Amino acid sequence: MNDPHGDAGAATFAVARDGACDDAALLRRIGQGDEDAMAAFYREHGRVVLGQVLLVTGERVLAEEILQDTMLAVWRGAGSFRGESSVRSWVISIARRQTRDRLRGQRLRLVDEAFLADQPSPGPGPEVTALDRAELAQVRGAIRELAPAHREVLGLAFGSGLSLPEVAGVLGIPVGTVKSRLTAARGALSRKLNEKGQSR
Amino acid sequence: MNADTAGTRSSHLELEELIARANGQAADDRTREHLASCEQCRLEVSRWTLVADGVRGLADEAPEAAPPRRPSATGRRAWLAAAAAAVVLLGGVGYAVSRLTGHPPEAVLTSVSGCSGVRLASGTLERVNGRSLVIKTGGGQSVTVITKGSTKETVAGPLPGDITDGAPVIVLGPRSGGTVRAVSATVGLPPVGTGKGSLKQTPPPGWVSVRGTVADASSAGFSVMTPDGSRVRVVTSSSTFVVVPRASLSQLRAGVTTVAVGYAGGHRMLSALGVVQEPPGSIQVHINIAARGCSQASLASAIATALVSRG
Numbered sequence: 001m002n003d004p005h006g007d008a009g010a011a012t013f014a015v016a017r018d019g020a021c022d023d024a025a026l027l028r029r030i031g032q033g034d035e036d037a038m039a040a041f042y043r044e045h046g047r048v049v050l051g052q053v054l055l056v057t058g059e060r061v062l063a064e065e066i067l068q069d070t071m072l073a074v075w076r077g078a079g080s081f082r083g084e085s086s087v088r089s090w091v092i093s094i095a096r097r098q099t100r101d102r103l104r105g106q107r108l109r110l111v112d113e114a115f116l117a118d119q120p121s122p123g124p125g126p127e128v129t130a131l132d133r134a135e136l137a138q139v140r141g142a143i144r145e146l147a148p149a150h151r152e153v154l155g156l157a158f159g160s161g162l163s164l165p166e167v168a169g170v171l172g173i174p175v176g177t178v179k180s181r182l183t184a185a186r187g188a189l190s191r192k193l194n195e196k197g198q199s200r
Numbered sequence: 201m202n203a204d205t206a207g208t209r210s211s212h213l214e215l216e217e218l219i220a221r222a223n224g225q226a227a228d229d230r231t232r233e234h235l236a237s238c239e240q241c242r243l244e245v246s247r248w249t250l251v252a253d254g255v256r257g258l259a260d261e262a263p264e265a266a267p268p269r270r271p272s273a274t275g276r277r278a279w280l281a282a283a284a285a286a287v288v289l290l291g292g293v294g295y296a297v298s299r300l301t302g303h304p305p306e307a308v309l310t311s312v313s314g315c316s317g318v319r320l321a322s323g324t325l326e327r328v329n330g331r332s333l334v335i336k337t338g339g340g341q342s343v344t345v346i347t348k349g350s351t352k353e354t355v356a357g358p359l360p361g362d363i364t365d366g367a368p369v370i371v372l373g374p375r376s377g378g379t380v381r382a383v384s385a386t387v388g389l390p391p392v393g394t395g396k397g398s399l400k401q402t403p404p405p406g407w408v409s410v411r412g413t414v415a416d417a418s419s420a421g422f423s424v425m426t427p428d429g430s431r432v433r434v435v436t437s438s439s440t441f442v443v444v445p446r447a448s449l450s451q452l453r454a455g456v457t458t459v460a461v462g463y464a465g466g467h468r469m470l471s472a473l474g475v476v477q478e479p480p481g482s483i484q485v486h487i488n489i490a491a492r493g494c495s496q497a498s499l500a501s502a503i504a505t506a507l508v509s510r511g
Binding site for chain 1 (some may be wrong): 219243246252258349471502
């Protein structure tokens with residue numbers, strides 16, 4: 001960009017212009033108080049974070065508040081990012097903590113460890129046939145009715161662009177537990193489809 | 201892959217591999233070979249893909265993030281106010297920035313009728329650099345197109361190389377005996393479903409629409425493994441029109457007419473909502489791009505016009 005003004009707006013796109021957006025560099029600039037870098041960060045990650053939080057909470061206003069609190073935490077804590085994880089998984093971890101804090105004491109529990117004792121993976125069973133017959137719209141509806149922890153792990157694996165090890169890092173559990181949780185989530189989804197009589 | 205009980209040969213795909221396929225990541229040769237021969241794993245990929253599409257569908261339904269709140273009296277969210285001054289979050293960012301920079305609208309970026317703030321760039325794809333593209337316009341000017349995870353890339357045309365084993369496919373064409381002559385093939389959409397992201401095709405008389413998974417892909421055609429376990433032979437030709445509605449950046453081809461829509465991001469830059477590569481003059485434009493306050497018909501019309509003008 002040959003911007004003779006050299007203004008802040010131009011700087012917003014300087015990172016992306018070099019190819020893949022260098023999130024770590026963006027965070028360094030945020031740590032130095034660069035508001036344009038913060039705006040670019042918001043643009044890069046905001047929607048994914050919002051989608052994940054909304055998937056877990058199911059409440060739009062609450063999700064947007066959590067997104068803003070998350071971005072505020074990024075603004076304040078960018079300097080503490082040590083590069084031990086991807087920026088995406090780092091910001092989602094922050095959003096998860098913010099979500100947990102906001103939901104603490106509410107009826108909706110983000111992590112019910114007893115429930116998640118990660119019911120042994122059932123593996124493919126008769127219920128998977130419900131998935132074979134289900135329509136996409138039905139699956140979406142059934143996902144909405146899953147336990148928050150199941151929605152969360154599905155969102156991390158399929159909606160956030162994270163690898164399974166990154167999902168494990170966000171959730172603070174071993175990769176093997178992520179796998180069994182995913183399988184349990186899919187089993188619950190299939191049972192939900194069966195319960196609703198949506199298999200034909 | 202999992203080893204069988206004897207540990208001497210691979211058995212089924214690991215969950216990571218199934219999820220990678222459901223997430224649209226490229227499979228290595230070994231995985232493709234396995235999928236071509238293992239119905240159980242194809243079904244598992246299909247099931248996980250449906251789950252993944254369900255999750256992503258919900259994410260797509262997520263509202264745009266609301267404009268940041270004004271700072272409180274304590275200035276707790278002071279940066280949010282600054283950000284609000286610089287951008288309209290998540291979608292309007294580029295447009296707002298271009299206004300702040302004082303640049304007049306770039307001639308290389310044209311408006312899209314009925315879509316406030318949305319801009320379009322068309323030309324020939326020069327190169328792909330990471331997540332950004334460079335399109336050279338008819339006037340010889342370069343436009344840098346920035347893509348992100350949510351940008352929708354669509355490619356269409358005579359692209360037999362994009363039909364690969366293991367991919368979900370919908371084939372449309374006349375059937376003769378046990379063979380279908382593919383007039384069109386849509387690759388990569390979920391094998392089941394009628395919601396967003398799926399495709400309904402009503403074949404003309406004498407034609408059939410076959411859904412399933414690609415196997416035995418070659419330059420002459422491929423087989424479709426249908427959900428009921430049958431195998432339908434499909435022949436392709438140079439006139440087979442292949443549509444990849446959820447293409448990856450790696451499937452975009454340099455030197456091909458390319459249209460991008462999104463928001464202006466400064467001097468000759470576009471923050472892309474979607475990128476389309478179709479042959480110039482395409483009658484039917486295949487897009488799955490959405491923009492706030494803008495109908496898909498408006499976007500499709502603008503893209504079709506751009507493609508016609510390039511033809």
